[in-house]
Amino acid sequence: MALYQKEVEMGCRAVRLAALLCQTVQRRLLAEETAAKSDKSPVTVADYGSQALVSWALQTALPPGETLSLVAEEDSEDLRTESGAAMLQRITQLVNEAIKAEDGAQPAPGPLTPEDVATAIDRGLSNGGPLGRHWVLDPIDGTKGFMRGEQYAVALGLLDEGEVVLGILGCPNLPMASISVPGGVMAAATSGQPVGCLFAARKGCGATVEPMDCSLPPQKVSVSKVSDPAWASFCESYESAHSLQDLTANIARVLGVTSPPVRIDSQAKYGAMARGDAAIYLRFPHLGYREKIWDHCAGAMVIQEAGGVVVDAAGRPLDFSKDSAARGTAPLRKLHFSRGSDIPS
Numbered sequence: 484m485a486l487y488q489k490e491v492e493m494g495c496r497a498v499r500l501a502a503l504l505c506q507t508v509q510r511r512l513l514a515e516e517t518a519a520k521s522d523k524s525p526v527t528v529a530d531y532g533s534q535a536l537v538s539w540a541l542q543t544a545l546p547p548g549e550t551l552s553l554v555a556e557e558d559s560e561d562l563r564t565e566s567g568a569a570m571l572q573r574i575t576q577l578v579n580e581a582i583k584a585e586d587g588a589q590p591a592p593g594p595l596t597p598e599d600v601a602t603a604i605d606r607g608l609s610n611g612g613p614l615g616r617h618w619v620l621d622p623i624d625g626t627k628g629f630m631r632g633e634q635y636a637v638a639l640g641l642l643d644e645g646e647v648v649l650g651i652l653g654c655p656n657l658p659m660a661s662i663s664v665p666g667g668v669m670a671a672a673t674s675g676q677p678v679g680c681l682f683a684a685r686k687g688c689g690a691t692v693e694p695m696d697c698s699l700p701p702q703k704v705s706v707s708k709v710s711d712p713a714w715a716s717f718c719e720s721y722e723s724a725h726s727l728q729d730l731t732a733n734i735a736r737v738l739g740v741t742s743p744p745v746r747i748d749s750q751a752k753y754g755a756m757a758r759g760d761a762a763i764y765l766r767f768p769h770l771g772y773r774e775k776i777w778d779h780c781a782g783a784m785v786i787q788e789a790g791g792v793v794v795d796a797a798g799r800p801l802d803f804s805k806d807s808a809a810r811g812t813a814p815l816r817k818l819h820f821s822r823g824s825d826i827p828s
């Protein structure tokens with residue numbers, strides 16, 4: 484079997500399963516399904532449920548006795564408090580519903596319990612690092628976009644000996660049709676092509692896209708061939724709190740870019756770029772913010788395998804292998820870009 488083929492299949496199944504749960508929640512998103520984390524960022528039942536499902540699906544696909552190492556965004560700490568119990572119940576119900584909808588049956592020996600779900604979420608507490616295999620998960624990237632009913636991604640990568648070898652991006656609200664058309668996402672969504680894309684990239688094997696609903700086979704994607712910035716369009720964060728939009732506007736002006744920025748949430752930007760919907764992605768977080776590996780691992784791999792290049796603000800490749808535990812700095816757990824994408828002074 485081709486290198487990482489089994490892992491790509493495991494990962495795609497896990498991402499599809501998680502996307503199913505996200506779609507269910509987004510359809511009936513209620514205020515009580517959202518909470519605020521200690522850093523004040525939003526988290527929903529779908530973020531937790533997606534993480535639990537990916538963790539469960541990957542762990543159950545491994546040979547008996549093999550333990551999953553997963554570096555993922557969420558943890559169960561708030562769910563294990565008295566006030567989090569009802570949310571954990573709700574997540575457990577959604578997780579069991581998604582497993583049943585996929586297989587038509589509950590997992591043996593029976594539905595997952597709230598404790599099983601919390602344990603699955605906390606498998607994401609690995610520190611990663613340069614040795615061995617580590618899956619890297621953002622269960623919902625672009626939670627704010629998800630809550631607005633717009634773009635988000637289930638983003639799953641695999642690190643092997645410090646190198647990214649797989650990237651899978653489930654983008655349930657991204658149309659299969661190009662969004663670089665007048666009217667953007669809205670127009671593409673009504674073009675008659677399916678909505679919902681699954682991007683997958685394996686080291687050295689290129690990147691593909693297929694509809695989330697499996698209605699078409701995977702097709703190879705490649706980045707835009709536009710080389711003159713005057714003809715290029717560029718993507719950036721939808722949220723101005725996530726990237727310095729004034730700075731990107733200035734850079735675009737200096738480059739001679741004439742079209743307005745394409746602002747969509749999440750690593751769906753990487754997916755859209757991988758198939759040539761835009762040629763440039765500019766991201767400059769506000770001073771002091773440290774990027775997390777799960778926010779870029781899968782997307783960067785998809786871009787790279789589609790023929791693109793992803794670098795930090797100083798033009799250096801991103802390093803996903805930093806093991807922050809080795810630095811003995813617990814609060815920095817999983818903040819891995821030592822040379823980060825802070826703006827150079």
Ligand SMILES: Nc1ncnc2c1ncn2[C@@H]1O[C@H](COP(=O)(O)OS(=O)(=O)O)[C@@H](OP(=O)(O)O)[C@H]1O
Nearest residue numbers: 623624625626720721722724725747748749768772
């Ligand atoms: N202050 C700040 N600066 C930079 N980045 C931040 C910041 N706050 C959050 N985040 C991270 O941004 C993730 C969402 O991705 P994007 O910024 O591409 O999406 S968006 O267009 O702005 O919604 C988002 O990922 P999720 O938390 O998974 O949604 C965050 O990890």
Ligand SMILES: [Mg+2]
Nearest residue numbers: 621624625778
């Ligand atoms: Mg994220």
Ligand SMILES: [Mg+2]
Nearest residue numbers: 556621623624
């Ligand atoms: Mg997230």
Ligand SMILES: [Mg+2]
Nearest residue numbers: 524525556626
């Ligand atoms: Mg988040």
